[in-house]
Amino acid sequence: MPAVHDRGGWPTDDSIDREEHEWADWERQTQSFRTVLDSKGFMNVDELRRGIESIDPAEYETSTYFERWSASIETMLVEKGVLTIKEIDDRAKALRDRWGYPS
Amino acid sequence: MSEDKDRGGFFDTGWRPSGDVHRDEDGRPHDHPGVREDVGLGVRASRALAMHELLVEKGVIGEGEVDEVIEAVSKRVPSNGATLVAKAWSDPEFRTKLLEHPKETVIESGFVPEHNADIIVLENTPEVQHMVVCTLCSCYPTQLLGPPPDWYKSFSYRSRAVTEPRAVMSEFGLELDEKTEVRVVDSNSELRFLVIPRRPDGTDGWSEEQLATLVNRNSMIGVSAATEPGTD
Incomplete structure (x- = not known):
């Protein structure tokens, strides 16, 4: 089997859903956050891809496009020592508490 | 938004x-x-x-x-690409330049690529239909077409564009003549593609601005034809 991201020619009968979802603000923000990180030398587009392609296959299959970007950005920032997983855990929990989402 | x-x-x-x-x-x-x-x-x-x-x-x-x-x-929107296509339809010199020196011509026209990626411009004709995919992810000429649509990033498009492009085009409403050769091109982070769709009949004498209204986004990906005059 090819790697999970290598979709060309995978057998599927699924029709192509042509409906566009309205982008959430966090998706726009994440897309542009990656560009800013690139401009400062923290992660280029190849690293974005490497991060996406190293996502656990089960998560890759079920996550949305910018969820995969989030996972990749995290991999790169942690790998480069810019942020720690604990910092991200703690702040994500604080944000969810602030907005009233279950952690 | x-x-x-x-x-x-x-x-x-x-x-x-x-x-x-x-x-x-x-x-x-x-x-x-x-x-x-x-x-x-x-x-x-x-x-x-x-x-x-x-x-x-x-x-x-x-x-x-x-x-x-x-x-x-x-500011990255499909009308950027549409202006280039309409100009290529109208101006043979520009068409040649766009096909032969695509990156320089796109930049000269004011559209700077992301990541300094290269770009190839492909022209659809009655003989050959080009269709663009990114099987690995979502690479796309965003400076000309805006962000890729959800379907372009979908697993089903990425899979099926390679194996059954005619069926995919048919889902998008394009029934190709069986004699037309189909070429599917796979984008990557260093190389993006823009398709010049066939100019619709009945548009002789149209201005570039008028022509640009017929150049829909999907036609520049190669999954659809340009919009026929009078059909919007």
Whole structure:
């Protein structure tokens, strides 16, 4: 089997859903956050891809496009020592508490 | 995009992690983060927001920097590509230049590529139909077409574009003559593709501005034809 991201020619009968979802603000923000990180030398587009392609296959299959970007950005920032997983855990929990989402 | 157009930066209290605005029974927007009830704010979403907030606090990135990029990204729209196609239809010299020196010509026209990626321009004819995919992810000439549509990033398009491009085009409403050869091209981060669709009949004497209205986004990906005059 090819790697999970290598979709060309995978057998599927699924029709192509042509409906566009309205982008959430966090998706726009994440897309542009990656560009800013690139401009400062923290992660280029190849690293974005490497991060996406190293996502656990089960998560890759079920996550949305910018969820995969989030996972990749995290991999790169942690790998480069810019942020720690604990910092991200703690702040994500604080944000969810602030907005009233279950952690 | 959300309806609260007067929202400021990420740190304003009015900022919402989702583009959807919640409304109370009287239709007024109310102020808890407007996340879709059926999705909520996902773990990966909150982690992305957390990373951004942390890096701003640490002074690694400026508070307004991401918003500035969002503004710049919003200027990448399919009409950029449509102006080039309409000019190529109208001006044989420009057409040749666009096909032979695509990157230089695109930049000269004011559209700077992301990541300095190269670009190839392919012309559809009665003999050959080009169709663009990115099987690995979502590479796309965003400076000319805006962000790729959801279907372009979907697993089904990425899979099927390779094995059954005619069936895919048919789903998009394009029934190709069986004599037309189909060439599927696979994008990557260093190389993007723009398709010049066939110019519709009945457009002799049209101005570039008029022609550009016929150049729909999907025709520049090669899954559809240009819009026929009078059909919108």
